[in-house]
Amino acid sequence: MLGEKAKTIIAIDCMGGDLGEHEVLKGITKAYTKNKSLFFLIHGVGSKMPSLLKKQKRLTGAFRYIPAQQTVSMDEKPSQALRTGRETSMWCALESVAKGEAKVAVSCGNTGALMAMSMVQLRKIDGVNRPAIAVLWPSTNARGFNIVLDAGADIKADAQDLHQYALMGISYAKSGFNIKKPRVGLLNVGTEGHKGRSELQKAADIILESSKIFEFEYAGYVEGDDIPSSKIDVIVTDGFTGNIALKTGEGTATLVRTLLKETFAFSVMARLASFLALKPLRALRKRIDPRRVNGGVFLGLNGTIVKSHGSADATGISAAITLAYKLAQNDFQKNLANKILYKKKIPN
Known part of the structure; x- marks a missing residue:
């Protein structure tokens, strides 16, 4: 079995999906079953997360669980999420990418909050x-x-x-x-x-x-x-x-x-x-x-973030993770940054 460092590491915000954490974990397991070169940093909230993870037997050795204190609600305004969300699973998942611990972050949560937090943590590519x-x-x-x-x-x-x-x-x-x-x-x-x-x-x-x-x-x-x-x-x-x-x-x-x-x-x-x-x-x-x-x-950010649909089931979440893996493998972020830097060749 490949060690954590030899795999493509993806950070997952387990909270915020309409179908709950259990469905997100099923999606993670589904993706891993198809691709054993994945490793997950799973960010979750609540006392039931460890027991839910134990039930995903096929994920054994393929993740590290990182508990958070709060969840970003779907009706929370982006400005509010930025003020009060530093201890949320969403913030922590994005932080994994910002610190270089993960290649990509995936979340089913509040789109506005996710974009606002991403812009703060990852910043826009120069020129965007x-x-x-x-x-x-x-x-x-x-x-x-x-x-x-x-x-x-x-x-x-x-x-x-x-x-x-x-x-x-x-x-x-x-x-x-x-x-x-x-x-x-x-x-x-x-x-x-x-x-x-x-x-x-x-x-x-x-x-x-x-x-x-x-x-x-x-x-x-x-x-x-x-x-x-x-x-x-x-x-x-x-x-x-x-x-x-x-x-x-x-x-x-x-x-x-x-x-x-x-x-x-x-x-x-x-x-x-x-x-x-x-x-x-x-x-x-x-x-x-x-x-x-x-x-x-x-x-347009200095890091790759994949936003899964809030109502996604295990199949949809697995597809989002597979997409995240593909982007990580193809040096997508580097190619995107180069494209924007070259934009200066084009007259306004």
């Missing part, structure tokens, strides 16, 4: 104005997803911010998923050049200029129905628009699954049809399942 959250969106691309950012780190974004998002998105695509020449699109209300706000039109010009220096293809404006398509790899937008699009997509996927279930339960013949189509239906369910692409990555 606004960090962004990048999420994976199920698509018809060969790899099964596209990258969308910003998904809610900041509701505002001017032309320079959108340009930075594009550079961070292509770095994520290259380092995280080995996409040699990512196709980048700017989300707009139409594909015509005259459409959209002035900051979008200015951003389009700057991103096009960047594509002549960096290895990516600028595909121009894209619309909402292009997000899950195979014509694009990275979709850039502000956090307000991105978060609404993300929640709408998740809701639509849930609706489709619900309607299919109701349809095939309608009659005996419908149930027979569902039995005959069981294999393709399972493939479809897996393809549109948001859990398998769970994990929003905080981009």
